[in-house]
Amino acid sequence: MTITPVIREALPTDIEQLLAIERRVFTDPWTRSQIEFELLKQPVALNLVACMNEDVIGYLLSYLVVDELHLNNLAVDNDFQKQGVAAGLMQEMFNRLEATAVKHCYLEVAVTNSGAIAFYRRWGFDQVAIRKNYYHTGEDALVMVKGL
Ligand SMILES: CC(C)(COP(=O)(O)OP(=O)(O)OC[C@H]1O[C@@H](n2cnc3c(N)ncnc32)[C@H](O)[C@@H]1OP(=O)(O)O)[C@@H](O)C(=O)NCCC(=O)NCCS
Structure with a gap:
């Protein structure tokens, strides 16, 4: 089954939900300060979240350096994996890159x-x-x- 979440840019108010997913899906999760850096301080970030009913169910964190994009982190919450959520995030990332020099x-x-x-x-x-x-x-x- 494929679901169609809303994909939007990540906001500072998403940090708690990102951290909760990060801790559920990774055995070696990023720390709060790593996630805060990417959402609050990374000057060249392209950070996206996938949402269902306004809850974050997945995210993609990346940054651009001249003509390169570095995909830093990609995760989908356990109950929503294998339903096309990461594919939706990737597609949105590539759509946004079309307007860049990457x-x-x-x-x-x-x-x-x-x-x-x-x-x-x-x-x-x-x-x-x-x-x-x-x-x-x-x-x-x-x-x-x-x-x-
Ligand atoms: C990797 C991850 C982001 C994929 O997200 P997802 O929303 O489940 O992926 P999608 O549903 O969009 O894509 C599914 C496709 O990806 C591949 N895939 C995803 N998970 C897979 C798995 N466990 N085994 C084999 N192929 C897999 C397959 O090609 C699959 O297509 P199929 O179902 O037709 O075989 C997700 O499994 C995840 O969050 N894992 C834990 C965190 C993680 O490891 N992140 C990557 C860090 S580098």
Whole structure:
């Protein structure tokens, strides 16, 4: 089943809901200060949330540096996964990039996160490198890139 959430830019008032989802879906969640930085202080951010009935059910946090976009974080709350929510966030991100000079999108994903890797491949991202010990758990990350 596919659902059609409202996708909009993230607001400071979304921080508590983002943090709650972050803690539910990741075993090694971002801290409050990491999320606050991206929503409140990141000067070149493209941060989106997906909402159902005004509740945040997923989010995509990214930032632009000249002609590159760095996809920092993408998560969908457990009850709403596999229903096209992340796809909606990605599509909105790519729509917004059309009006920018961005030529490449980069991301890092844990080598063991097979679901996310499958998702990114489906969206045209290719593996270009491995960063050893990227996460503070010691896990390696795949670097994936998509040209626009
Ligand atoms: C990865 C994630 C964001 C995908 O969100 P989603 O809303 O479930 O994804 P969508 O429904 O839009 O897309 C589903 C497609 O992605 C791929 N996919 C998503 N989860 C998958 C899984 N667990 N295993 C295999 N493929 C998966 C498949 O291609 C799937 O298509 P299919 O259902 O036709 O097979 C979500 O699973 C999530 O939040 N995971 C936990 C947080 C996380 O790991 N984030 C990525 C950090 S880099």
